[in-house]
Each structure stands twice: as structure tokens, then as C-alpha cells.
Amino acid sequence: MDTLSYKTISANKETAKKEWVVVDATDQVLGRLGSKVAKLLRGKYKPNFTPHVDCGDNVIIINADKVKLTGKKWTDRVYLRYTGYPGGQREMTPARLMSRPNGADRLVRKVVKGMLPKNRLANQLIGNLYIYAGSEHKHEAQQPKVIDINLYK
DSSP states (O other): OOGGGOOOOOOOTTTOOOOEEEEEOTTOBHHHHHHHHHHHHHTTTSTTOOTTSOOSOEEEEEOGGGOBOOTTHHHHOOEEEEOSSTTOEEEEOHHHHHHSTTHHHHHHHHHHHHTSOSSHHHHHHHTTEEEOSSSOOSOGGGOOEEEOGGGOO
């Protein structure tokens, strides 16, 4: 077998085939949904995955307000942030976050962003994520495919 004849295919911005997909978050566990969506955004399910290139899909999440958390995570999980001032550590539970305006969007976006790499590429990838609390979205012109997220590993 001639191993020199094999060439490693590396995707770039022009050769990446980006698709639009719709994911229904109804009765999905938040963390499991987030990890699969992060893989879709990153392009890990594609054969031409390249780590340093945005070759993932554009993901539309609908029904984000119907997402589930198991156990007592709605009240016991705490998200911390720091204002930069002394005594400025603030905490927020998922239940309080959901009760605020755009709470479902913020909660799902926070979970997915935490599962992306911590670099400039992650800021670019999170721009390919569109989250809607209801079942309607405004991206019909892109003709997105509806996928079942449970079929992905």
C-alpha cells in the first residue's frame, strides 16, 4: 500500500459546506442538548472536520423555554460571575435566569458557549447559533433541515 498517495484534506472557509439545521429542544435535557449542539456548531459530525476552521453548521434551536434540567438543578445549580469590583461576585440560578426577559436564550447560550473551546474561534461559532423560545423562527429563507438531536451521539 502506497501511503504517500493519501493526502490529508483540510477544510477552509471556502470549501466548508455549511448547512442550516433546526433542533427542537422540547423535553430535552439541557446539558446533553448543549453538548450535541456544540458539536454541530464545531462541525465534529462532518468527515472534513478541521479544528481551526469554522466548518460547522448554522443551528436554530426552537422551543428553548421547554428544556429540562434533572434533579434539583433548577434551584441548586449556581452560575457565578464577577463584576470586577470588591465584593462583586454575583450568582444566578437557572430558575432565576429563565424568569428574566430572554431567559431561555441566555440559559441555552451560556451552556453551549461553555462547551466550545475557549478561544477566538468560539466567539465566531457562537454567532452561528440562533435560539428562539417559541416554535417559530425567522430563517425560513435558508430552508433549514429539521433534525432529531437524539440520533446524534
